[in-house]
Amino acid sequence: MSVDEAYRAMLILADGEDTAQDFEERKSKLESRGIARSAWQLQSDNVVDAGSVAYMVCRICDIDGGVNMQLFGRAGLGDRRYALRELIYREMIDDAVDYQYMTGAGLFALLRKADALMEKKGLYTPTGIDLSDETDRDPQGNLIVPPPASGGAAAPDSADQGLGGGVPATQPAG
């Protein structure tokens, strides 16, 4: 993963979308919000390291970390290393060192867990859709099945008809 791709992923994680046009705009956005640091001097085509990604994820997910991260990390001393250690402790990322390069699959796995953590912490409006013992069982412990939705489209009978079936989308729901 390049730094540009990682910056784009961080903006999507933080805001749900990336409206920036180029790398410089993304960089200025992230640095102005304190998500990335200019002291890193990362270039667009550099391979992004796990420590930088971990630091940005910690800032987006509002993860304070431990004493070392608070004392030294805020001042820039071992900031990325302590951020990575924090994410390893939270089992959001595999055990790694901060200078290790970040793969696309590893970054996506991290962002997925970060997104779930953000919803849990209420950093964005929750979707309100759940399937758990607390929300989807009646007092007897039986599974609650939602009632049929009205106005449903005809069911496709085969794979060939699958694409054509259904109601065309007008706008994203939710």
Add this chain to the structure above:
Amino acid sequence: MMNYHKRFHARMLFALATMAFPAMASAQDIAATTAPASQPQPGDENLVYEIAEVAGIVKVASIGMDPIKDAAAWRQVVPGESLGRGQQIRTTFRSKLKLVARPADPPTVILLENSSRMTIEDLAIRNGAAVSRLGLGYGAIRAGVAEGGVRSDMQIATPRAVLSKRGTDIFRVEYMNGRFNMSLSEQGRGLLQAIQLQLSNRGDVIGMKSRFVTPGQQVTHRMAQAIESMTFDRDININDIFGLVGNDKLFTMLNDRGFGFLLPFNGASNNIFNGQGITQGEDGVAPFNNGLFNTQSQGVRSITDGNFGVGQGSLPNLFDIFRNRDTQPAGSKKSMNEAMRSIFKPKARPRLNIGRVRR
């Protein structure tokens, strides 16, 4: 030719493992989940997933469509829409999708979590069972299937493992970056069968490990490794049972043997097994001496002078050297050498009549 043999052996191993464990999913079932999409069979009744709730960007396309190359083939889903066999669904950040099976017998609810991609390989009511074969490329699926008039036959396949439901609600399977996690909720009913595929470097199935997951449990990608190391999981008593006395013996007995229930309680002279009574031992602790386990009769020695090493017994031969030296007359070195030879005389080696024999 070599590759053909390797594949043949892998398939044979897979087939033998399936025969050995009837409860496991069949090879055909697993193959069906990894196939692009199964074709409808004669006699199949219609079964679809109806979209109950949608949040965020959730798109659907037919199986085989790439999200980037075939972006035009993907469209946003809306509540009430029905999805069937041969379709794939993907969710992005901050998005979820809840599906409900129609007809709702057995009642089935599926939740596709954020940043996930799921394929519907097979979906039909076939031979009196609601057959559903789902594939999870990445992300997580939660599902619940309640009891109904129709039997449910659901499997969710990931690239590294297969989840087979055994009358279960509510369970969750997650797959991401080569790792999977399968869990059953605390109030879940029934079992999950987690089947971890062991793949070669080329992706061929060379074996598999399977375990059942009960409510409140979870398994991860380390399952196969744990099963293999279970062979060596044995309790080994590291205590010196011959050299222990007093409280040490009591502690070992209570914590390592499970014999604590045999102890006399409250200072009584007789225990439940009608032992011989208490005699005051060292440190004020009664020795373990009752009708069933009489340590004295079993020859366990109590070393009262402390713990000398491993406690496997004394070294009589070494002490015999000095005893013999002391008992010999002064100046008799020859007798000393004879004593040494008698002590360390080589043992006769058994003749096995194998190999060359020097005559």
